[in-house]
Amino acid sequence: xxxxxxLSNSVLHGSGYLEYAKDYVIExxxxxxxxxxxxVPYANPFSQEKYTEKVRSELNKWxxxxxxxxxxxxxxxxxxxxxxxxxxxxxxxxxxxxLQEKQLIEAIxxxxxxxxxPYMGSSAGTNVATVSISTTNDMPIVHCQSLEAxxxxxxxxxxxxxxxxxxxxxxxxxxxxxxxxxxxxxxxxPVLGLREGSFLHVRGDVATLGGLSAARLFVRGKPCxxxxxxxxxxFLFNLVDSA
Amino acid sequence: xxxxxxLSNSVLHGSGYLEYAKDYVIExxxxxxxxxxxxVPYANPFSQEKYTEKVRSELNKWxxxxxxxxxxxxxxxxxxxxxxxxxxxxxxxxxxxxLQEKQLIEAIxxxxxxxxxPYMGSSAGTNVATVSISTTNDMPIVHCQSLEAxxxxxxxxxxxxxxxxxxxxxxxxxxxxxxxxxxxxxxxxPVLGLREGSFLHVRGDVATLGGLSAARLFVRGKPCxxxxxxxxxxFLFNLVDSA
Ligand SMILES: [Ca+2]
Ligand SMILES: [Ca+2]
Numbered sequence: 001x002x003x004x005x006x007l008s009n010s011v012l013h014g015s016g017y018l019e020y021a022k023d024y025v026i027e028x029x030x031x032x033x034x035x036x037x038x039x040v041p042y043a044n045p046f047s048q049e050k051y052t053e054k055v056r057s058e059l060n061k062w063x064x065x066x067x068x069x070x071x072x073x074x075x076x077x078x079x080x081x082x083x084x085x086x087x088x089x090x091x092x093x094x095x096x097x098x099l100q101e102k103q104l105i106e107a108i109x110x111x112x113x114x115x116x117x118p119y120m121g122s123s124a125g126t127n128v129a130t131v132s133i134s135t136t137n138d139m140p141i142v143h144c145q146s147l148e149a150x151x152x153x154x155x156x157x158x159x160x161x162x163x164x165x166x167x168x169x170x171x172x173x174x175x176x177x178x179x180x181x182x183x184x185x186x187x188x189x190p191v192l193g194l195r196e197g198s199f200l201h202v203r204g205d206v207a208t209l210g211g212l213s214a215a216r217l218f219v220r221g222k223p224c225x226x227x228x229x230x231x232x233x234x235f236l237f238n239l240v241d242s243a
Numbered sequence: 244x245x246x247x248x249x250l251s252n253s254v255l256h257g258s259g260y261l262e263y264a265k266d267y268v269i270e271x272x273x274x275x276x277x278x279x280x281x282x283v284p285y286a287n288p289f290s291q292e293k294y295t296e297k298v299r300s301e302l303n304k305w306x307x308x309x310x311x312x313x314x315x316x317x318x319x320x321x322x323x324x325x326x327x328x329x330x331x332x333x334x335x336x337x338x339x340x341x342l343q344e345k346q347l348i349e350a351i352x353x354x355x356x357x358x359x360x361p362y363m364g365s366s367a368g369t370n371v372a373t374v375s376i377s378t379t380n381d382m383p384i385v386h387c388q389s390l391e392a393x394x395x396x397x398x399x400x401x402x403x404x405x406x407x408x409x410x411x412x413x414x415x416x417x418x419x420x421x422x423x424x425x426x427x428x429x430x431x432x433p434v435l436g437l438r439e440g441s442f443l444h445v446r447g448d449v450a451t452l453g454g455l456s457a458a459r460l461f462v463r464g465k466p467c468x469x470x471x472x473x474x475x476x477x478f479l480f481n482l483v484d485s486a
Binding site: 009011012013014045046090091093094133134135136137138139140141142143144146147160162169170171172173178179181182184185188196 | 252254255256257288289333334336337376377378379380381382383384385386387389390403405412413414415416421422424425427428431439
């Protein structure tokens with residue numbers, strides 16, 4: 001059974017790493033008997049080593065053992081032996097490119113969808129859990145083979161979803177306009193705008209919105225909708241683009 | 244001789260289409276004897292037809308004839324006959340993908356760099372004039388063959404450059420951080436952050452910053468620099484990534 005915790009972000013203004021979601025993260029891991037986490041630092045363009053060290057030192061405090069995929073001699077066997085996979089944020093293009101180059105997409109999908117190991121993603125790690133990275137906020141600092149991602153869920157997410165600021169004089173597209181540009185194209189899946197401090201918890205085909213903020217849902221050809229914290233969003237597994 | 248007018252954006256808050264740059268645009272066209280403009284509406288995901296109509300109705304008022312590349316039976320011959328090319332904003336990925344699919348990259352480069360016809364770009368049209376679209380702000384709504392763009396200049400531009408807001412509680416990367424992620428990678432070219440209301444005017448190897456705002460220059464391995472309006476930025480043609 002699919003077990004996912006897809007976080008909009010890892011750090012909330014004024015709080016520590018994953019702190020805002022600590023209770024949920026611990027519950028997610030405990031329920032699933034996780035003691036050891038395989039962390040994927042590929043999204044970090046500066047230093048995978050330092051990124052893994054930082055996450056390890058934080059999650060050690062919570063009582064978890066953290067192994068970095070960057071530290072594994074054989075990434076495939078690390079994935080095949082993992083109790084749980086956590087992909088952290090950074091640059092989504094770099095992350096997907098490395099997963100593609102190391103041919104890890106199918107291995108991760110297999111562990112999560114067939115073996116049912118828990119998957120946690122934050123920001124870019126949430127983007128790559130969806131159908132594609134077409135709704136990332138990141139700059140395309142590298143070129144990916146394709147934009148197709150892990151497809152652990154049949155829709156897209158926009159993490160760090162940001163409401164437009166009516167007082168702004170900046171003329172760059174709002175987040176909502178950017179998503180409407182995506183939905184101008186036929187066949188594009190729904191996009192869930194996850195505001196900072198919120199997350200989607202998925203167990204099988206049951207998806208629940210958690211955290212601190214409502215989410216904004218964009219479905220091609222339909223008006224967008226607000227869904228409050230606690231909403232059952234399981235219908236996202238059955239939505240078909242009818243537009 | 245290369246003649247470029249690379250605008251950060253087309254619309255400034257509270258003003259009409261290209262209005263803030265009207266005097267410069269007219270001077271750019273007049274100096275180069277331009278009466279007829281070939282407009283490229285490929286960046287618009289909603290309607291190329293309406294986009295061309297809008298630009299035509301605006302530039303008609305200024306006394307120019309506008310042809311849309313979307314209206315040409317043969318885009319190649321339209322480019323080969325053009326007096327001047329103007330590529331408008333929208334989604335940079337969609338724009339580059341269509342230029343790649345229709346194999347227009349070399350044709351445009353040839354007209355601009357060898358025949359010396361004037362090129363004007365705005366926003367996405369400025370992104371594609373540079374080395375690559377790696378520093379676009381847009382979402383990757385479609386997949387491009389590669390991120391390599393027209394390379395009319397040997398550096399990148401970030402249009403709609405936005406300063407970070409110290410009062411913001413949003414934790415998504417600032418524009419400066421996004422560009423630093425790009426420059427974490429070896430061999431990446433300089434990036435000129437063009438704030439709204441500003442533009443780069445290029446004549447041969449002479450580049451001048453114009454408009455209303457200073458620009459922020461990012462060179463890999465160096466501290467970033469502010470350059471005021473009127474600055475001679477010709478040194479950008481000689482910068483080599485030494486980091
Ligand atoms: Ca990011
Ligand atoms: Ca745009």
